[in-house]
Amino acid sequence: MITASTLWEELERIRAVSPLIHNITNYVVMNTTANALLAIGASPVMAHAIEEVEEMTALSKALVLNIGTLSASWVDSMVHAGQEARRRQIPIILDPVGCGATSFRTAVAQRLLHEAPPTIVRGNASEIRALVFAEQSTKGVDSTQTSEASLEAAQLLAHKSQCVVSVSGPTDLIVTESGLLRILNGHPMMPSVTGLGCTASAITGAFAAVGSSPSAAAAHAMAVMGIAGEMAGERCAAPGSFQTHFLDALYLMTEEDILRRLKLA
Amino acid sequence: MITASTLWEELERIRAVSPLIHNITNYVVMNTTANALLAIGASPVMAHAIEEVEEMTALSKALVLNIGTLSASWVDSMVHAGQEARRRQIPIILDPVGCGATSFRTAVAQRLLHEAPPTIVRGNASEIRALVFAEQSTKGVDSTQTSEASLEAAQLLAHKSQCVVSVSGPTDLIVTESGLLRILNGHPMMPSVTGLGCTASAITGAFAAVGSSPSAAAAHAMAVMGIAGEMAGERCAAPGSFQTHFLDALYLMTEEDILRRLKLA
């Protein structure tokens, strides 16, 4: 699906083009995902008012929908924005944060899947299983399963919803109707920083925005996240510093870093 | 109430069990309190939609209610979540941010006190005085008084509401109906970082979640905050860096750090 070369080219394209990414996302991560998008070279915008979401989506090169702190009026805005994106063939990334933790979240994620069909679904294993099997999760927004445990669910989802499914974990899975890629990059400190999954979804939007195919965009994004995580993890011993170094790594990442580190399976 | 040993044991328990803490809190601090909970080893979730707060509370080991950027619909959600927590005997931490600054905040804090009775109230001296005496504050969300000036109010509140009252300041007070503990740890730069009071409330939730008695949980949390503040303060000279070092200290804190630093009176 991807190579170090395609990753470097697409990263360079993001830095050159600075695509506008429209995020309707959760309160916890708005600041950090905006900073991650800027660090990688993209241009973030956050807007959720029903009066403006369609216009904002129309200006954008990708739409990221994230249900991390949802409420009814935000869901309506997500549907409107998603339908505008579909009309204009703008890629949609859905992050079903906490799907399975409550029946409301599961229902909203399933509604978005149908009313604003995503190009790419990016979640952790518990979320993907909950989205497909309506399984209940017991750990809030954190995964209780390895990404491998969600493989069947991801394949079903990719087939039924005609989308790419990107499952994050120590091993990331990129699942299409007919293909599967495993990305082995990453660092054990990543789950100790809030919102890195949400950041992965935003970064996925940035790669989708510059024209990578959906499967390549999903893979490029998870690879960049994992490589930046490794670069950060080598520079510090705790999550406060990690967050700073992670943003720095997104900004400073060179072709050499990618060539030396990218690990696929 | 507590010793270096009990503090270390309970901190180890949080790291081992990773309790889910449900926060209905303010926009300003969502990211930083989530990161503080992760750094200490707990698992944060933020959810405020009336459709899901009861289910999310039911999954959790503690509920933190914080009125820092309140609005009417959020208050309803706080009441629902609080009542579910009471039914399930899940500890509730109430942080009456800015109580006394406006009559709306004072009324909301008093409503929560009655309709979702907290296990622990954690606030600054001005907030505790306003909650008990309906006194008006003149400085927004910052305290204009020392914690000692709130001692009588805290004791009245502990008695009338049958809760533990945790008052933060250069000296922290842990007030129960019959007891009083002073914690002397901390660093003068702490008030220059936004939301460390809110973080204290979230961390109080983490200690309450692993089974410390309410008074011990309140004391363990304020001691950990103060010790992490000292560790951060020794490593930097300004609040931007302080925030990073503070998170790192929560993650890296050892038994030795606690033994060497804990100061009670």
Add this chain to the structure above:
Amino acid sequence: MITASTLWEELERIRAVSPLIHNITNYVVMNTTANALLAIGASPVMAHAIEEVEEMTALSKALVLNIGTLSASWVDSMVHAGQEARRRQIPIILDPVGCGATSFRTAVAQRLLHEAPPTIVRGNASEIRALVFAEQSTKGVDSTQTSEASLEAAQLLAHKSQCVVSVSGPTDLIVTESGLLRILNGHPMMPSVTGLGCTASAITGAFAAVGSSPSAAAAHAMAVMGIAGEMAGERCAAPGSFQTHFLDALYLMTEEDILRRLKLA
């Protein structure tokens, strides 16, 4: 309009008086602008509920209105707060974030201009042009123009709305009905950190709060932002670290730093 001396005096005054600044601002930047206000010595409060905005404004020394993530109910609160500020002669800073990106944003910014007339409007060139000429912008919340391209619009706005207009960019313009000042301080990494424009508006509030004339307050704020940016940029090579060093610089800035760096034209 300003000198290194007046800037240092007013910065010292903020640190001494710690004025309360009421912010009704966007979710993305609440945490970072609160921290910037604390770092400079001011006292931030964020409150948006219609039930309390007037009381909160009445306690404050400046009101900052920022439409970065607006919705209808927030706009009503901004109008109420703004009208209370006018009644009490409390300076109002309006930041028309993303004005021009959607017709809703443009309409809201123009409504605030009329119903809650600002003392100072602080925006980027695209926003100021959109506010005056109802011009559509094509890049979300980032400017597509240099500040010079907005000079005519800024002068018209200053005249028609009897306010000071502060346009940020590599060169900042401070525009009054009869005067113009250019501030040359700053660092190329500043646009790579989210919300530094919003931070500039909050800091403008802090200078307005301690009694600088509106034009001096606008100029002092942009000069402090630019100088802090230079100090941060000399200490790091990427935006994650830059954000930390920027906050540190606001806190640590000395008279010497100002004397050595301030560049006006």
